[in-house]
Amino acid sequence: MNSLSSASKPVENYVEHPKTLAELRAGIVAGTTKAADLAASYYERIAQKNPRLNVFLSLTKERALAQAARVDDAAAKGDTLGPLAGIPVGIKDVLVMRGAPATAGSKILQGYRPPYDATAVAKLESAGAVLLGKLNCDEFAMGSSNENSAYGPVRNPVDTERVPGGSSGGSAAAVAANMAVATLGSDTGGSIRQPASFCGVVGVLPTYGRVSRYGLIAFASSLDRVGPFASNVRDAATLLTVIAGHDPHDATSSPAPVPDYAAESDKGAERLRIGVPAEYFAEGLDPEVRACIETGIAALQASGCTIKPVALPHTKYAVPVYYLIATAEASANLARFDGVRYGPRSKDSATLSDMYRHSRDEGFGAEVKRRILLGTYALSAGYYDAYYLKAQQVRRILAEEYLRAFNEVDAIVTPTAPTAAFKLGEKTGDPLAMYLADIYTVTASLAGICGVTVPCGATKAGLPVGMQVLARHLNESTAFRVARAVERG
Amino acid sequence: MTARVTVEEVQRVAELAHLELTPEETPRTLNDLNAILDYVAELNELDTSGVAPLAQVSELLDRADGGMLRDDHVQPSLDRAEVLSQAPETDGVFFKVPKVIER
Numbered sequence: 133m134n135s136l137s138s139a140s141k142p143v144e145n146y147v148e149h150p151k152t153l154a155e156l157r158a159g160i161v162a163g164t165t166k167a168a169d170l171a172a173s174y175y176e177r178i179a180q181k182n183p184r185l186n187v188f189l190s191l192t193k194e195r196a197l198a199q200a201a202r203v204d205d206a207a208a209k210g211d212t213l214g215p216l217a218g219i220p221v222g223i224k225d226v227l228v229m230r231g232a233p234a235t236a237g238s239k240i241l242q243g244y245r246p247p248y249d250a251t252a253v254a255k256l257e258s259a260g261a262v263l264l265g266k267l268n269c270d271e272f273a274m275g276s277s278n279e280n281s282a283y284g285p286v287r288n289p290v291d292t293e294r295v296p297g298g299s300s301g302g303s304a305a306a307v308a309a310n311m312a313v314a315t316l317g318s319d320t321g322g323s324i325r326q327p328a329s330f331c332g333v334v335g336v337l338p339t340y341g342r343v344s345r346y347g348l349i350a351f352a353s354s355l356d357r358v359g360p361f362a363s364n365v366r367d368a369a370t371l372l373t374v375i376a377g378h379d380p381h382d383a384t385s386s387p388a389p390v391p392d393y394a395a396e397s398d399k400g401a402e403r404l405r406i407g408v409p410a411e412y413f414a415e416g417l418d419p420e421v422r423a424c425i426e427t428g429i430a431a432l433q434a435s436g437c438t439i440k441p442v443a444l445p446h447t448k449y450a451v452p453v454y455y456l457i458a459t460a461e462a463s464a465n466l467a468r469f470d471g472v473r474y475g476p477r478s479k480d481s482a483t484l485s486d487m488y489r490h491s492r493d494e495g496f497g498a499e500v501k502r503r504i505l506l507g508t509y510a511l512s513a514g515y516y517d518a519y520y521l522k523a524q525q526v527r528r529i530l531a532e533e534y535l536r537a538f539n540e541v542d543a544i545v546t547p548t549a550p551t552a553a554f555k556l557g558e559k560t561g562d563p564l565a566m567y568l569a570d571i572y573t574v575t576a577s578l579a580g581i582c583g584v585t586v587p588c589g590a591t592k593a594g595l596p597v598g599m600q601v602l603a604r605h606l607n608e609s610t611a612f613r614v615a616r617a618v619e620r621g
Numbered sequence: 622m623t624a625r626v627t628v629e630e631v632q633r634v635a636e637l638a639h640l641e642l643t644p645e646e647t648p649r650t651l652n653d654l655n656a657i658l659d660y661v662a663e664l665n666e667l668d669t670s671g672v673a674p675l676a677q678v679s680e681l682l683d684r685a686d687g688g689m690l691r692d693d694h695v696q697p698s699l700d701r702a703e704v705l706s707q708a709p710e711t712d713g714v715f716f717k718v719p720k721v722i723e724r
Contacts, residue, residue, distance in 0.1 A: 247703040340678050354677035380691055384679060452661035463638060470639065472716050477709035484721045485639070493641040501640055502653055508638040509626070509654065522664050524674030529667070531675060563653055564660055580678030605682050 143594070146181055146289035147332070148310035153219055153367040156313065160218040163207055167200035167218030171262050174220040178264070178311050185287045187302045187311055189225050190233045191265035196220075199262050214260030215370060221256055222312035224303045225266040226273050226349045227358065229253055236349045237271040237281040237299075240495025244474045250347020251382070252316055252358045252375040259374045264312055267302030271497045272466065273323055273351045275299050276569040279560055280499045287556070288331060290596060294553040297327030297569075300361070304331040307361045314362040314371050318348055320355045321454050322549075322573025325585040328361055329548035329598025332587045334368045334615070335361050339605045340580035341386040343372075344379030352461035355454075355577050365586055365615045369393035372608060388606050396609035401617035404610065406432055407442035407541035412572055418551045424589035424597040425547045428618050432545070435617045442537040442544060447575060449526050451567060454574035456510050456523035463507030469495060502563060531579040538581075538604040543614045545601050546572050548585040552595035572600060582608045586615040626654045 150156075159165030175193065182188050203218045228234045228246035235241045249257075257263060270280040278286045278301030286301040288294040289309035296305040300317030304327035307315055317324045319337050328335025336359040343358040350356060360371035376390045408429060413422060433439050471477035471491030478490030496504070510519035537544060550571055559566045576583050581602055588599035599618055603611040631651050635642045642650060675681075702713075710717040 244707055247699050247707070341682070383690065384677070386682070446667075449664055449667065452664050455657065456661055467639070471709060472718055473704075474707045475709075481719055484719050487719050488639040489641045492639055496640070502650065504638050504640060505631070505634050505650060506654060506657060509630070509634045509658075512634060512637065519661070521674055522669060523661075524676060525669035525672040526664055526667060528672055528675035529669070531678065531681060535681065564656055580681060605678075 144292040146185060146292070146309045150307075150310045150313045150363050152364060153216070153313060153362070153370055156219060157213070157215070157217055160203065160207055161213055165218070167203040167207075167262060168197065170218055171196050171200045171220055171264070174264055174312065181309055181311055184292060185289060185305055185309060185311075186268055186284050187286055187305045187309065188222065188265045189235060189268050189283055189302070192229060192232045192263055195229075195232070196262045196264055199257060203260055203262070214258065215374060216256060217260030219261050219313050220264050221261040222264050222267045222303065222306045222315040223253055224269050224300050224315065224317045226269060226318050227253055227316060228347045228349070229263065229266070232266060234266070234349065235283070236273070237269045237283060238495060238497065238500070239282045239476075240469045240492070241475045243476065248347065250358075251344035251379045253347065255375050256316070256371075267300075267306055267315060269302055270299035271500050272349065272462070273299040273318055273320055274462070274499050274503055276322070276326060276566050277554070277559065278302070278327070279556065280497055282497055285556060288553050290332060290553065290594065294555055294595070295330065297330035297549070297553065299323040299327075301327050303361050304328050304333055304335065307331070307333040307363055314360055314367055316358060316375070317361055318351075319357045319359055319577065320351050321458060321577045322570040324357075324359045324361065325573050325583065325598070325600055326549050326569060328585045329596065330553035332590070332596030333361055333363055334365050334587070335359065335585045336368050336372055336608070337576060337583040338372060338376060338608060339386070339582040341384045342376050342582065342606065342608070344377070344382040344385045346379055346381035350465040352458040353465060354461060355458060365584065365612055365619050366394050366397055368584070369397045369612045386606065391609055393608055393612055397612035397616050399613055400435075401432065401613045402436035404437050404543060404614060405541040406437045406439050406614065407537055407544040408439060409442050409444040409447070409537070409544060409546060411444050411447040412546035416550050416568070416571070417547060420591040421547050421549070421551060421597050424591075425545070425599055428588040428599045429545060431621050432614065432617055435620070437614070437617070440541060442541055444533055444537060444575070446526070446529050446533055450530055450575040450578060451571055453523045453526045453530065454570070454578060455506070455567060456519050457527060457578070459503040459507030460510050460520050461507070463504045463511060466500070466504055499563070527578050530575055534575070534579045534581055535604070542610050543601055543603045545599055545614070548572060548598035548600040552591050552597055576602050581605055582611055584611045584615040586618045588618055626651060626658065
């Protein structure tokens with residue numbers, strides 16, 4: 133059944149497809165599936181696969197099994213169960229869970245046990261989800277390959293010699309290998325969409341403010357989003373419905389009502405106007421990826437969408453704008469990691485400033501230091517106007533360009549990434565080459581709009597390709613409808 | 622905006638960021654920063670005079686709720702003992718750090 137092939141040694145493949153959320157939940161409601169058994173079977177699969185894939189950093193078994201028992205009791209009594217009753221879910225290790233390790237993939241938070249739950253995590257559990265554990269990621273979500281984790285890289289379940297993408301590599305790989313039915317990740321410049329594309333799963337970038345950031349360890353606060361991964365579009369939509377909504381703990385969270393995104397996604401894509409920006413199909417796009425996306429666009433046309441070109445001429449400036457703004461915000465956000473309130477403190481420092489410096493030096497990895505330095509430089513006296521202010525001005529140009537395009541079309545489709553998953557170690561020596569892996573995702577991050585990445589074919593070597601479907605602010609329903617049509621093919 | 626970063630500037634920025642750079646790390650950091658700054662210099666092609674900076678996107682969302690600020694009243698917060706239990710050194714009330722003032 134598996135048609136993967138390789139020139140030399142055989143590809144090591146861990147891909148396995150979970151049942152749909154609706155199927156699993158129906159079994160739990162009927163009592164034919166016990167949530168406790170389901171959780172146990174997922175922990176078994178994790179025990180088998182994790183030594184090779186390095187997807188989970190820690191497990192929260194006690195909490196998971198207690199929740200599964202509650203769900204089974206409620207089912208036995210015939211109580212109404214939540215939309216995620218008994219569903220095994222994994223959490224990216226940048227979202228806090230009370231009492232569980234929260235490393236953010238960094239040594240600087242080793243041993244930290246946060247005293248509260250992130251809002252998105254608490255909402256999942258209230259809906260009945262069973263939280264299996266914490267998922268590996270690039271340190272402080274900074275990276276596009278998961279190779280910046282202080283706890284070792286995740287391997288791509290499709291081909292273990294390749295990266296899963298980043299920074300939410302563990303979240304994407306867990307779903308691809310069926311080590312969780314669904315997961316949460318975070319996306320600042322593409323960190324949900326690009327790994328979802330590399331691992332062949334669905335990933336959602338909700339509108340900025342759609343999901344509370346409370347309990348998300350901050351990277352770049354004006355860009356950070358929390359969003360779900362699942363094996364199919366409808367399941368991802370169900371998860372977003374659960375985690376979305378206003379939160380008094382996050383002043384940037386939107387008060388807009390939350391629709392039933394799964395039901396919205398059932399509406400079909402007929403008569404929707406789909407924009408295709410030539411700028412996302414220019415030099416640098418792998419020809420095999422292009423062919424997959426063109427096939428996906430043809431499928432949309434066949435299902436009744438109107439396809440039309442849109443112009444996004446400033447696209448090429450998005451990566452420089454993104455790296456200036458994200459690093460500037462990161463340099464401020466990461467100032468809090470200083471050996472005073474959490475995480476390890478460097479021993480034998482006579483003065484406070486030595487203690488700060490040594491604790492940070494021992495705790496942060498190379499990419500995090502590089503970004504803090506770049507961000508500090510861009511914000512420093514004499515350079516602020518030339519770099520940070522300039523980047524914010526171009527950010528407005530980019531955002532308005534998208535808004536203008538959405539006057540003409542309902543959704544915009546692009547490749548999610550310029551290539552399929554690359555090899556481990558292929559780009560680690562060249563930070564700029566790594567940054568360009570985000571070339572198709574950062575603009576939506578800067579503009580605050582929403583999107584879904586959906587599997588859209590594979591290369592000849594069997595590597596998954598993802599199509600990015602973007603929609604205007606708070607218009608996730610449209611993105612889900614289009615993604616469903618791509619999924620149907 | 623195409624200024625070359627110097628060793629002195631890298632060291633000053635590291636100091637501002639409370640980061641330590643070893644003598645071996647400094648030249649590599651210098652190269653990386655210059656490469657990235659050369660790349661972002663592309664933004665100079667754009668005339669942005671008269672364009673207001675966009676710090677965050679809420680203003681694009683046309684919010685009809687009249688602002689996002691909550692009412693200001695006292696609410697329970699995290700338990701002090703639980704929070705302090707995560708710190709490297711405390712006296713039960715305050716975080717403790719190495720001596721700041723020499724005398």
